Amino acid sequence: MAEALINHLKGEEYHAMSAGSQPAGYVHPKSIETLRKHGIAPGSPVSKSLDEFAGQSFDYVITVCDQAADEICPIFYGEYRKLHWSTPDPAKVQGTSAALDAAFDEAFQLLKTCIKKEWV
Numbered sequence: 605m606a607e608a609l610i611n612h613l614k615g616e617e618y619h620a621m622s623a624g625s626q627p628a629g630y631v632h633p634k635s636i637e638t639l640r641k642h643g644i645a646p647g648s649p650v651s652k653s654l655d656e657f658a659g660q661s662f663d664y665v666i667t668v669c670d671q672a673a674d675e676i677c678p679i680f681y682g683e684y685r686k687l688h689w690s691t692p693d694p695a696k697v698q699g700t701s702a703a704l705d706a707a708f709d710e711a712f713q714l715l716k717t718c719i720k721k722e723w724v
Contacts, residue, residue, distance in 0.1 A: 605635050605708075606668050606689075606715050612644045613719055618663065623652040632695045638708040668715065669693050689718040 610620035631649040639646045661682035668691045691714045694707035 605639060605712055606666065606691075606719075607649065608639050608644055608646050609712070609715050609719055611647070613716075614723055617723070621652075621657065622649075623654045623657055625654050627651040627653050628695075634694065634704060634708045638705075638712050641709075642712060687718075687722065689715065691715060691718075 607620045607622035610618060614620075629651050631651055636646045636649070658679060660680060662680050662684045664685050664687060665680055666687045666689060668689050691711050692707070694704070694711040697704050697707040
């Protein structure tokens with residue numbers, strides 16, 4: 605969701621790409637559903653590994669899940685700003701469909717707030 609949100613809100617200034625240290629191999633359907641519900645085109649998201657971006661330079665490297673904040677990241681060249689936006693992983697929520705919807709909506713709002721705070 606963060607990739608689509610950044611590209612939607614700040615796409616004229618930045619191009620976001622997302623990846624994980626242990627990618628799930630799929631993009632959670634609720635992520636796509638949540639983005640669409642909030643009027644954001646998700647594009648064609650793909651589950652990617654951080655390894656795909658090793659050696660590239662970036663302006664920002666942003667972690668969003670608490671478990672990822674302390675993981676070893678690949679080396680990115682150049683100077684970049686590292687940010688951590690503490691966001692509970694909504695895909696780990698167990699329970700009703702309403703609980704899952706609420707978790708994805710909460711993550712969406714947290715990410716949106718972080719993006720707007722960082723790039724006023």
